Amino acid sequence: MKVEINKDQTIESTFVEIHCREVTEEVxxxxxYVRRYKSFLPATADGETVNVxxxxxxxxxxxxxxxYVYTENKVLMTDKRLYEFEDTLDKRDFFRCSKSTILNLGKxxxxxxxxxxNILATLCNxxxxxxxxxxxxxxxxxxxxxx
Numbered sequence: 001m002k003v004e005i006n007k008d009q010t011i012e013s014t015f016v017e018i019h020c021r022e023v024t025e026e027v028x029x030x031x032x033y034v035r036r037y038k039s040f041l042p043a044t045a046d047g048e049t050v051n052v053x054x055x056x057x058x059x060x061x062x063x064x065x066x067x068y069v070y071t072e073n074k075v076l077m078t079d080k081r082l083y084e085f086e087d088t089l090d091k092r093d094f095f096r097c098s099k100s101t102i103l104n105l106g107k108x109x110x111x112x113x114x115x116x117x118n119i120l121a122t123l124c125n126x127x128x129x130x131x132x133x134x135x136x137x138x139x140x141x142x143x144x145x146x147x
Contacts, residue, residue: 109122
């Protein structure tokens with residue numbers, strides 16, 4: 001892959017073009033990354049609304065009718081419902097892994113199947129999230145590990 005940066009004083013804002021022979025999975029992933037580059041989720045911490053970068057989100061969880069956004073060192077609250085996040089987040093990067101959790105697949109370091117047909121997903125911070133058996137088959141297909 002070749003990367004070029006062209007400075008042009010006549011343009012008013014930065015833009016990215018991708019030139020390719022065909023749109024492969026790698027090209028699609030690059031496009032999603034560029035589109036998400038400055039994407040944020042609004043959340044509340046200590047009474048203040050903050051924007052959490054999508055790349056910082058480990059998972060989003062609904063507990064007792066409240067929705068929480070988890071990062072490596074913060075737990076923030078949001079007014080959005082889980083299904084609203086599911087509708088707006090890229091389904092190749094964020095995966096509904098249980099009735100109450102959406103997982104950032106980019107933060108998963110290890111998957112371990114259990115005898116109950118659940119899957120334990122270990123995140124980059126060492127935390128473990130359960131992928132329920134209802135969603136396990138879909139996750140395997142998404143990751144290309146379906147037998």
